[in-house]
Amino acid sequence: MTDHVVLRVFTGPDGGGGNALGVVPDGPAVPAPEARQALAARWGYSETVFLDDAAAGRVDIRTPGTSLPFAGHPLVGVAAWLRLCGHDTTVLRPPAGEVPAWQEGDITWIRGRAAWAAGRRTEQYASVAEVDALPAPPPGEGWLYAWAWEDEASGHVRARGFPRRGDGVVEDEATGAAALVLTARLRRSLVVRQGTGSVILTRFRDDGTIGIGGRVRVVTP
Structure with a gap:
């Protein structure tokens, strides 16, 4: 093994x-x-x-x-x-x-480009309730990042990620690349609440790169 x-x-x-x-x-x-x-x-x-x-x-x-x-x-x-x-x-x-990587307190950060995460389609829904009500996976093909504003003024988003690629991963609990794509399209930094309790932080930069940050916990040593 x-x-x-x-x-x-x-x-x-x-x-x-x-x-x-x-x-x-x-x-x-x-x-x-x-x-x-x-x-x-x-x-x-x-x-x-x-x-x-x-x-x-x-x-x-x-x-x-x-x-x-x-x-x-x-x-x-x-x-x-x-x-x-x-x-x-x-x-x-x-x-x-x-890909630059660094630590700020308990948050680990990397920085990448939206072009590196091609193929992930984002779709905005009218409410958090609509995102939460989606079946896993929703009908259709291809990577879907379903999202809605929780608080647009503060940049808080509710999202769910559906790879829909036929490999057994029905819903992705937390998807940094898709959050990067969404950040690039909205051109603003975000706090993304995804899945059952995950939190993804992003930082929009004018140079075309975007920071992705979050907490990491070791499950097995």
């Missing part, structure tokens, strides 16, 4: 919620892409990260069905894990490009 740890990423202030993430600290121990994909499918987390080089921040991100060039919750999670393990890694290197 390949050693891996489980984190919950984007937990609420009380430690509840958060999206489960599998992290394989010794990525080179599983060199074959086919073997990595098989493990990601077997474990069934929305994403699994293979840490290939802690010092360089080189990572491989996989859903149960495919590899991803960029994803928010895996990168926030692995940045927090590296810090907990004593690594001073300030840049992560998924296939999409260089």
Whole structure:
């Protein structure tokens, strides 16, 4: 059995919620892409990260069905894990490009670009109640990020994420990349309440990059 740890990423202030993430600290121990994909499918987390080089921040991100060039919750999670393990890694290197990572209090931050998260469609609903009433998943195909304002003045959003990609992940508890896309489209920083109790923070920047931040809790060491 390949050693891996489980984190919950984007937990609420009380430690509840958060999206489960599998992290394989010794990525080179599983060199074959086919073997990595098989493990990601077997474990069934929305994403699994293979840490290939802690010092360089080189990572491989996989859903149960495919590899991803960029994803928010895996990168926030692995940045927090590296810090907990004593690594001073300030840049992560998924296939999409260089991703700055840093810590502010109990919040782990990364910064990325909306172009790296293509394929995630956002759809605004009239009320939080309408978002909460959606079936999991709603009818249709393709990644859907359903959202409504909780408090538009303060930038608070209620959202739910539905990958709809046929890999067993019916609803994503917390989705940093989709929150990044929404932030880019609204051109403002947000506090996103997603899933059953997750909280995603975003920071809009005029240079085209967007910060994604959240709390991370270790489930298994």
